[in-house]
Amino acid sequence: MISGSPGGRCGWLVAGALGVFLLAGPGQAQQPLQITPPPAAAAAPSATAVAPEAAKGARQEELDKVQAEQRKNAEIAARLKAELDAIGEDRRKLNALLIGSAANVRAVEDRIAAAETRLAALQANENTVRRSLNSRRAVIGEVLAALQRVGRTPPPALMVSPEDALQSVRTAILLGAVLPDMKVEVDTLLADLAELVKVRNEIAAERDVLGRDLAALSQERTRMTGLVAERQRKQSETEKALDGERARAVQLARQADNLKDLIGRLEQDIAASARAAAAARADRPADPKNSLAALQDPGRLSPAIAFAAAKKTLPLPLNGIRIRDFGVPDGLGGTEKGLSLASRAGAQVTAPCDGWVVYAGPFRSYGQLLILNAGGGYHVLLAGMERISVDIGQFVLTGEPVAIMGGGPQSAAAVATGSSQPILYIEFRKDGVPVDPGPWWAANDSEKVRG
Template identity: 60%
Template sequence: MRAPVLNLLLIAGLTGASVLGTSVLGAGVLGASLAQAQTAAPAPQTAAVSPDAIKQREQELEAARARQKSAEEAQAKLKAEITSLGQDRTQLNQQLIDTAANVRAVETKIDEAEARLRALNGREQQMRSSLDSRRADIVEVLAALQRAGRRTPPALLVRPEDALQSLRTAMLLGAVVPELRGRAEKIASELGELVSLRKNIAGERDQLATDRDKVRSDQTRLTALVDERQRQQSSREKDLDAENSRAIALSRQVGDLQGLIAKMEQDLQSAAKAAEKAAEAARQAEAKAAANAAANVKPGPGAFKDRSRTTPAIAFASAKGLLPLPVNGNKIRDFGGSDGVGGVQKGISLASKPGAQVTTPCDGWVVYAGPFRSYGQLLILNAGGGYHVLIAGMERISVNIGQFVLTGEPVATMGSTSQVASILATNASQPVLYVEFRKDGTPIDPGPWWAINEGEKVRG
């Protein structure tokens, strides 16, 4: 009896079909018959649209109109909210930094969810392969259960849940011999795990969709806030466009980063003012740091809570262990390592997601913002005390020269590929952010400045 049943099951479409629920007994034969019937039937010359199809299209159109209306209402609400901020720099800074932090937090959640999904999908594939390789065993067990229970087994297999229920029911029958019971229990365990995996995957996908919707909403809000910040900045700097054009022209006259910094702070009015402010702020911060040291007061994240500040909260040298990385991503090159083109890495390189938000790692004045040689879009901050922070590889920069920015403030957006020439050859498939710290013109290891864990990061 076993051999005929096995042959029947195998011929009926088990070969090449997934045990996970895409095949049933006779699926191959039924599919072939349907294909033949479709081939033989003449194609109609005109396709009449059914009333149900018309109704469905009307519903889809109505849903699209509702979404558009909702988006317009959200935009209007956001515009009114930003207008209400007026010229209040503190509130605008608060909104910018908080929204940027939300965007980066959701970006992290999305990365984690995608990693979990990859692991779950890998486990599901393993379960598929395991069950696939044991088709004959499953057929034999179900055939034996048919004889033991004297009833027709379920179609193999419409869904994992069907086979699982059948096996659990059969195990309750006293007629199942111990060996068959053990094999049935093992198969039932694998099918049960598969059902659980599918539920977990569905849940992760739902959460991922929710997070992606949220990050899109937050990015829309952030774009509007950045536009308002730059509008206010432009109203203060009447000759902003001319300054930016002059900065680009000056950048073409120098060959290295140190020369660029010196040229900007010497020849460009807004950058020179920023450098003067940075020097004065550094003197004040160093005096305050000395006083705190005498009183044995160590700076912490709380020092950065004042969102109305127009100078660095603390001296850059005192900010070690407090600064956040400017983008979510993985470090692919560290300070002092190979730069990929035969030289030594003078900063760090972080591989990020396309379109990732870039925030400032520290307080400082923008002394350059624009393209520069092989660095793509380059942002240089004067952090005071002879320290400069260079950030390169972004697709778009959203701050202007002379502008003071706070730690955690959004300043740029990553593109879809690497913009830095030294990284392009080996990491062309993903955007890479390059970060360099300099003290008195010399690159230094930024490692001591980065926050050790999430709780110690400055949020502005």
């Protein structure tokens, strides 16, 4: 045994120091929505106080006034819409840039997530190799002692460099300094050192790629922030008056509905006829050729295809990990009404479909809530974001940026999961009832609808 010789003792000493290198690791890396309905219009005087015919006439006169004002507002809205149509080309260009920028951000986020996954695997591999090398300190001591015995002094850098350790072992083998009964152990040691060198080189390369992608992500987010600001500026400039008219029209429509309800007690068939006509229009199949052309128009102001016909085509609103699916137990005796995705801090959220923004802002325990009217009785709810970048009344396209995630969970439901990551909650509703969003998601990027 050579470990008892002075050279062997020195070898063991160096091996102990080498352990410092080996031990040192690399640098450290629901409940369904319940929206309280608006208060009803002030109750009208009781019909018992006047004759039925007089009451009906008074209500009809008031309804006529409301409808006349609605027609006036519709004319104003039509003129404003014509002005919006006049700047359609600018809007198309801006929308195309926004959607392209959002796609770039998601692509970079995908690359970053993949690089982080590879880095985690490589670092786990490095730790495994280091543990294997630590278990072979005795063999390292024997090799170093053997080198000293034949007049070779291992370089001081050996204590901190796996490359030098690998070279020393190879030198010992070439010089025949390794005893035959050590060959199997030395071959294993050689393989471990070679693997460690390879893994460390791969980690360095991945970190370079990750650094470049993080820089690219920062630049693209800055660009997108500017585009979003421009979109909202144009929205504010061109639709300020329209927003006011829409708000007034909504108020009048609520009032008119209440009045119609009162009149409907006397004439039951009026509302039923109107509902039947609306249902017939909604059920009319869309022309596939027109839908395809509409999908290619970034300046469109209505959905390109019916939401019910968009199954297997919609992109998820962000790149994330599914932590809760629709229909699974929610831990409170019920089931989940939507899908929850854990995301990166600061991840962008894009519209999963074409639709009108009908609500944007804080709501109860949901935190920031965005509701899109997708048409056909469908609504898409997104919750848990830190910041929403679109306004009520705005029409958004599939893939258009609409919000940004924060640095951690924002809603009560997200906090309840125990996750430290931001969590986006997604819910689809049909006629007010939650439905499984699963059938709508595209299986892969090639099948996704793009704005």
